[in-house]
Amino acid sequence: MLIPPPLSLYVHLPWCVRKCPYCDFNSHEGRGPLPFEAYVDALIADLDHDLPLVWGRTVQTVFFGGGTPSLFPAEAVDRFLQAASARLRFAPGLEITLETNPGTAEHGRFEHYLAAGVNRLSFGVQSFDDGCLRRLGRIHDSREADYAVKLAQDAGFDNFNLDLMYALPEQTLAMAEYDVERALALQPTHISHYQLTLEPNTLFAARPPAGIPEHDEAWDMQERCQAMLAEAGYAQYEISAYARPERQCAHNLNYWRFGDYLGIGAGAHGKLTLGSEQAILRRWKAKHPAEYLAKAGGAGAIGGDERISAERRPFDFMLNALRLNEGFSLAGFEATTGLPRAAIAAELATAADRGWLSNDGERVVPSELGRRFANDVMELFLPD
Known part of the structure; x- marks a missing residue:
């Protein structure tokens, strides 16, 4: 018999400053002023439409992903969280994560995110080598990465993740080690360390960059960096995730334990156990922000519904x-x-x-x- 597992809330904020050539997420370059207020209105309408699927259940974690969620002002994040907590039961002290790009950090903004209820940040650093960052199409450099993390720490954040990639174009083993050393110096509670892959429908897939390390070289990087992280007290708990004790990402753990999650926002995916129907529903929303903004709150914003068969x-x-x-x-x-x-x-x-x-x-x-x-x-x- 199906028993509903813990429930999370995923909120997709789809805009970014510039689309990275390796990125296959639903992200769209912002052109001109972004419609923050209208988008929050759409998120709330979207949530209202899906509420009957999760009546009476407690939300254990919230995750703002993208895109670049840190493009959104803290006031917009605050307004959504207030609306969501008025409609859903939030667990006491629940983990609320916001993804941020070091190139979009602004002085004072982190304090406002913290005041809004965000208590965990995830920085998309990827590398501390400026050459690697340029080849990845990132909008920040290593100095900005350091600066953004220290701003967050000064604002009061003591729980944050750093994303690092390895097997980057023209990267050597020593360069991969250097990235980990620089990350450890910032004392994050969590590090995501994953290999660059050429995903379909990305610029890198269409035009692969020169100098991507061979498989054996990538494996050497993975093994050496894993050892460095272990020596520094970061235990690997998932293929690409490492954390200090009791600092695993609760939101992602719920995904990996086949928990439920309500997906709100353009292109967001959700997975929900419907106890009364003894069914598991996957639902995703319209991908393009313009279409989503126009249709949120109604059936037109649903990109698709699928019940997972017993065989699958x-x-x-x-x-x-x-x-x-x-x-x-x-x-x-x-x-x-x-x-x-x-x-x-x-x-x-x-x-x-x-x-x-x-x-x-x-x-x-x-x-x-x-x-x-x-x-x-x-x-x-x-x-x-």
Whole structure:
């Protein structure tokens, strides 16, 4: 039987200063003044339209993603959070994260975000090498990255993430190590460290940049940087996520544990367990900001609805859960998918035989080999 898991709220703010050539997110370059007030109105209308799907449930985390959410003034973020908390039950002390680009930091703004209720920041630093940043199309340099983080710390933020990428064009192992050293010097509570990939429908996919490290070079970077992070007290808890004790990203953990999330905003995706229907609904919103602004609050803003079939639920679950070092409990699989553990017994046995995971009858945990070949493990659960 399906049991609704914890619920999160994802809010998509779609504009950025300049589209990065590697980015496949729903982000749009802002041209002229951005319609902040109108967009918050649309977010509230969108939330009102979806409220019947989550009546009576408590929101455990909020995440403002983008785009570049830090383009939005703190007053706009505050107005949305006040409206959302009047409509939804917010858990006491819930984690509220705002993604920010170091190139958009302004003096005094972080204090206002903190006053609005944001208590966690995620900085899209990517690298502390100015040459790498230029090749990635970023709008900031390493000095601005340092400055933005220190502004946030001075404002009172003590919980923040730094995004770092590796295997960048023309990057060497020493350069990857330097990025980690610079990040550690800023004493973040969390570091996301992930490999540059050439995603479809991006400029880099159409015109790959020169000098991307070979696979073995990228693996050397990953192993060395993982060791550096471990030595500094950052435990890896997910394929690309490292945190100090008790500082894991609660919002992302809910995703990876196959939790529910309500998606609000242009192009936002949500996943909701409908207990009365014993169904799992995926819903996404219209991608283009202009269309979303025109239709938010009605059925026209819904880009699509899909109920996840029983046959596909094991793969969808594993796509998330097998990213975690902790793995998952078989009881948790049953509760969040509504399927018996027997539904995945054959696949689990195959993965165990290959040394990809362990299974003690209660908990399934990926091995180091399984984490390295996570995609192969997940593919075992694809429906026929």
